[in-house]
Amino acid sequence: YTQLQSHTPKTLRRLQESLNTFHSHKDVFIDLKIRKHFNIPKLHALQHYVDRIWALGSADGYNTELHERLHINFAKxxxxxxxxxxxxxxxxxxxxxxxxxxxxxxxxxWLDDTLTAEARAPPEPSYPDVTVTQLETINGASDFTPAFTRFIRRDMPRCGILPNRHDHFAVFKKIMIHLAKNRYLSATPRKAQIRTTPPILARGCSPGTPAHFDTALIIEDPPSYRTSAGIEGLRVGQIRAIFQLPPQYGTYPHPLAYVEWFTPFNQPDPTTGMYTIQRSS
Structure with a gap:
């Protein structure tokens, strides 16, 4: 009866009678030990056929392909x-x-368009007048001038001047990284802090403070990172300086960073399962 393209109260009554007849005699299969139970989804669905046909019309436009597909995906x-x-x-x-x-x-x-977290520097730099020598000796940015020169040539091609050792830089001692929202990790916004703090010498009764230059996992290859669901596309770097582009070179939408790279991730250690890295030469 369920295959009929149209129904009347009479056909639906016959459908219900057929279902009742089946339920009144099905226990014979259990008595003969042919089956142990009838907890079968399709048999359970039969109980709703009459009500659903009254509510939605004939069932000739429906099938069980969806459930059979799920049986393949979730069971087989x-x-x-x-x-x-x-x-x-x-x-x-x-x-x-x-x-x-x-x-x-x-x-x-979902994260495709917001793959890179948003970095926010303080409104004003902590050290507004830092020389190249100070960056090299105090911050440990040993190749600062060559690296900055490569950046100017690559990203500021219209700039008519090149960096020199007489330049001065406005330097930040930290930035806040506002991480992209992830409802599977936290319902509240998450932040991370990257510090590039030079040492503070002891003065009077105040003890000195050692330098603090944070390391971070940096997205070096966005396409690989997006598809890997792991550490592929990431690389460890130690941030030695966060600074503003000096005005004589033009404008840039965000602060710049001098990063000291570590070697890329290779195969993990077979015993510990951990990766071994070292500073790049």
Whole structure:
């Protein structure tokens, strides 16, 4: 009766009578030990056919392909990925991991336009007049002038002058990184702080403070990082200086940073599973 393209109260009554007849005699299969139970989704769905046809019309435009597709994705594939031992619990774990992968993938897709976190420097630099010599000796930015020269040639091609050792820079001692929202990690906005603080000498009763130059995981290759869901595309760097572009070279939308790179990630240690890196030469 469910295959009819149109129904009347009579056909729906016959449909309900057929269902009642089946339920009144189905226990014979259990008595003969042909089946242990009838907890089958399709049989459960039969109980709703009459009500749904009254509410939505005939069922000739519906099928069970969606459920059969899900049976392949959530049951057959899960079972094929296992060693056939304690398969119920293993299939549950497998499905949880597939859901975690799907959530991570959808999050990265959403994050596509906001892959780089927003960095905000303080309104005013902490050290407004720092020389190149101070950056090299106090901050440890040993190759500052060559690196800054490469930046000017590459990113400021219309600039008619090149850096020299007489330049002065406005330097920040920290910046705040406003991380992209991730509802799977925290409901509140998250921040990270990167400090580039030179040492403070002891004076009188005040003890000195050692230098503090933070390291960070930096997105070196955005396309690789976006698709890897891991550390691919990332590289460790130590930030030695955060500074403003001097006005004689033009304007830039955000502060610049001098980064001392570490070697890229290779294969993890076979014993510890951890990566070994060192400062790039």
């Amino acid at each position: 594939k899960a079972y094929q990925a296992l060693n056939r031992r304690d398969y119920t619990s293993q299939m549950t774990i497998w499905l949880q991991r597939q859901e975690a992968f799907a959530l991570r993938e959808s999050y990265l897709d």
